[in-house]
Structure formats: C-alpha cells, structure tokens
Amino acid sequence: MLTRNVNYELSIQDSIGSYGDENLREGVLLLSVDCSGCGYLKIGPALAALEKEEEGLGAAFYHLLRLSLYRWLRLYDHTDAEAYNENLREWAEQEDEQAREEYEIADVGGALPAFLRGEDKRQAKDYRALIRRHRRGPQRAWIESLLRIAALTRVPSRSPRELIDAYWDDIPLPALLICFHDQDAIAAAFDAEARSMQEASHEPTYLQVFSPSNPAEADKAFRGFARFLAINLELFTLVEALNQA
Template structure:
C-alpha cells in the first residue's frame, strides 16, 4: 500500500490583494497632512484606506462631500470630482511642482425653465425678474459654468461668422436670441443691496422663499475666494474646448 501524501497549500491571508505603483506621493502626503491639521481628514479613514495615501484622500473627499450636501447635489447635477496633478487628464504636462488641482467636471447639465419663475417675480416688481436672473447666474458662474442667453448669443454670433465664409450664407437659419429673450430680463437689475431692501417689502410667500434662497446663494458663493487662474493653467488648457455647462437656463422657445 502506497504511503499517504499530504499537500499543504500556503495561506494567502496576509498577502496583499492589490498592488499600486507610485513614483512620487509627496503632494498627496502633503495634502493629507493639511487635511488632518484642518480637522477635515479622519484617523478612521486612514485605517480604512489600508494606509494608502491616494485611497485616504479619496475616502476623505467622499465623506466631506456627503457631509456638505452631496446627496442633494448628486440628485440634481451629474458631476465628477477629480484630484490630479494636471488639469487635462490626457496631457503629459503636469502643473508646477507641489501643485494639485481639485477639479469639478460635469458629465451632463441640469436645466431650469425660468419662465414660470420670471412671470411670478414680475407680479411683485418689474425689475425683480432681471435682478433674480442676473444674481442667480452671477453667483453660480463664480464656480461652475451656466449657459444662458448671453452664451446663446455668443454661440449664434460664432455660427454667423462661420456661415459668412460659405457660398450661400443665406441658406442657413440661426435662432433669434433677441426675440427669445423675455422682455422682463432687459430691465436694469437691482443691486444686491437694492434686492435686500426690496425683500423686506415682499408679502407673497413663494416670492419671499425665492428671494431668500437667492440671497443665501449669493452669500455662500462669495464666502470663498476663487483660485487665481494662472498663465500655467491657461497653457494647460490652451488646446481644450470651453468647459461643459453645469446648468442650462433655456427659454420657452428653446434657444441653442
């Protein structure tokens, strides 16, 4: 009878299931230190990340977003958040040494039909629709691109320039942005101070809520300082198209 043979397989319990190559983690480690000192990063996230700097920052950012309205933002907008050493992911050009960029990039655009709101605001004050629209767009445009009537007009002007080089430019039809723009938006907007004074006299609850929300948006938008757009950033984006809009404010007639 042949002797029994036992084969013992080695245990894989302590073998890492993932390997990651990194040429230089200095920027990530520096950012992690800043977030820890600022009480943004959590020690628990460090353990969950397996002591990996990139995963640690990813977990930290995900948690921070959840705690600052991430669910509501995700419900209304289709956005990607990227932490990178370059502004264009396919570029070989990195930013200056020690620089990381936190990039918010939309995969699609949310949209708001403004006509019902403008008509409601006009019943309270003739200049309120233009005031509301301009401060809304201005506050959002500080941080994300908003496509409105001005953008549509620029687009149409560009199309006209293209068509002028054709043999029969009259065969092309372009939208009438001027005709699509509501007349109430051509009024002179009130200043932010004027809007605050007007808000004290508004009795309609719906309009009160709209104006109160707008004033809060203006306040939040101006709380933080926008990063300076440097020459180096301009060079990185030189061959790129304009950023996708995060929000569309179309007219009832459907401007481009």
C-alpha cells in the same frame, strides 16, 4: 441632489493636463471637479410669477442668480446664445447666398420675457435690495434660497490661472443651462453648440493645488471644495423648485 441634476467628477491626483500625463512638483496634489453633463433650469414661469408680485422683481431675481453663480460656475444663458448667433452670422457672411440659407439662427431676443429686454443699469446691490423686500412674500422659499446662493458666492472662486492657461484650451463646460421655456431659442442654441463642446480640453469647474504636508494649503483647498458643494446643493434645490413653477 447633485446626481439627479448634474454630472460632476471629483479627482485628487499628482498629475495634470487633459490626460493626466504630466506630474506636478514633488509633494503637491491637484483637487479638481469636472462637469460632463449640465443641469437644466426652465426659469420663465417662475420669473413671471415674481413679476406679478412687483414689477422688476423677476428681472432682479434672474440677474442676481446669474451674477452670483458666474463667480463659481460656468453657465449657459441668453448671453451665450446671443454670442453663438453672432458667430453664425459672421460665418454666414462668408458664404455664398445659397449657402447662407442653410444657417438657422434662432430668435434669442424674442425668447426673452418683455421685462428682460433692453438695458438694465442696476447693480447687484440694487437687485438684492429689491429681492429682500419680498422675503415674506408668496415666493419666500425661492427668495431665501437665492439670497443664500448670493452669500455663498460673494467671494469668488480663485483657481490657479497659471496652471489653467498652461494645460487647458478652453473655459469649463456649463454646469447649468438656463432657458425660459422648453425648447426655446436659448435651448436650441445650446443643443447646437453642445455637439462640438467636447472637441477642446476644458478646464475643470473647480480646481485647487495644495500640499498635504501644509495644513493651511490643505485646509484652504478643502474649505473651497466644501463651499463649491454648498453652492451646488443650494442651487439645485432651487432649480428643482423653479422647474415646478
């Protein structure tokens, strides 16, 4: 399932840094998962089908999926595309008028379905309550899968920030691109940004440091990794189903 959808690499080593060139303290290992190729989710048709069941259901599904996954994985969604566009506008303002015309800024707002435009003041608990009402509806398989993801990600992944801040320049590479339709503005922004994503040293998607001689530390590291795998297996099972909608 994972190799069909995303490129992850697991390593357990006694060194750290972008090139593994600095040893950790004696008796300690680093367990990490790096992402070098993200998954792809075209969610627009699935959300439209959910909105037909009840107004607001598609929006609740989208937001709960994003909020849940962000606790464990780096995503690329419409908010990232909007941030990229904002950077383009700032860069364009510093150019002369002729050079500004060379900047292509995709219409991210126009790519969003109408029911996702505007401010949504609901919280995760509100999304869950609405979604649970449809556990026996036509899209119950999607609903149950999302609720399992929300449960698995309830406790966030906690990587050692002191190591991350010391040895990596940037946040993890995205594990999943979420767009609404093939080649829409979100996908276009991702394609443009992806050309420079490998220029920095990115922190791992999952990271734990443990001592093999300390059973509690080792157990915590591998239980965390097991949960990471469970989240991803549930996620990409759902992704494959939604991409067929």
